[in-house]
Amino acid sequence: MWIRAIDMIESDIRGREQISFPARCVKALLETSQGETEYLLGSLSSLIGIVNNKGELEFRLYHKSFLDFLDAPDRGADLHVDYGACNQFVSARCLETLKSKAPQVALPSNDAKKEFDSFFAQTLPYLIYHNFCRSRFDSGDVYWWITNHPSHSRDTAILIMFSGIHKNCGRFRCLSACRVWRKTILGFCKDNGWRVPSPIDRLLEDFRATTYVYYPINVTPTTHPKSPLRPPQPTIRPPVRLGVE
Structure with missing residues (x-):
């Protein structure tokens, strides 16, 4: 689910000249507990990288064909990720963040919080999925x-x-x-x-x-x-x- 969600978020904001895609902000948006990113993706190092050669957090999908595999129910079987389910997952994280006015996992500094708030505010218009529109605000x-x-x-x-x-x-x-x-x-x-x-x-x-x-x-x-x-x-x-x- 996470790999598909990361790709969905990146795809929906790709090409927006004024929006950067810091992995630390995406991590903060998706995580519900400290260390969840490393726990879920750390064992998939042959498919996705989460740290670059400078030791900084960075998401890199090594095989784009893996997304096609996840998208195809006849090929992915139990690993298949339904687009609607991924849509619902991202919408839920956006809604929780908006309601809390902060990510679920505390950020390390005020500067990190300001960076995340700016990132979230800029990306939200491009992440208005069906479930988000049916939520209460x-x-x-x-x-x-x-x-x-x-x-x-x-x-x-x-x-x-x-x-x-x-x-x-x-x-x-x-x-x-x-x-x-x-x-x-x-x-x-x-x-x-x-x-x-x-x-x-x-x-x-x-x-x-x-x-x-x-x-x-x-x-x-x-x-x-x-x-x-x-x-x-x-x-x-x-x-x-x-x-x-």
Whole structure:
């Protein structure tokens, strides 16, 4: 399960230029007891490495075909890892972390905690699986996520989360998780000068008459309607002309 979960997390955040993939943060997210990583993966050294040549924690899968083996029920037999089960496992770890506002195993320092909080806040929008969307949240969970997200990429993360948390909802009927996340996000956005969706915008979204792409204006494809949720645009000041003596 762990090998599949590590690959799932890495695959879902791979290519995100502003997100690093420190193994120590992934370890902190997945562990439920001290030393669990070494206990579960240490005996699989021929398949996955957990320490690099500098003695630092680093996950390296030696044989990519092993993932194909795990994915195939007819080949993996008892070792087969169902995607849904892995999805549920990662969702449960994300939910536990968000509710506790910390990983289950205590981190060694405040700096390590800050690094983990930043990593978790950045990766969470890309780990919104089915089970996560059906969990229960309160506004404090959402505000913790927003305030711990690095400011340089917070706007994009808010837009992605606003869209992603809604993807498992039915037409005109949001799940409880979606209602909490969207209401809290919209409250934060209103307080910070965003353009927020009107009731008509929301109606059109649920009616599927309009496909909105919730990304910042400067990267929204021109083939899609402009997103009704938009961060404030920076004020461009005209150049100051200096008088000539």
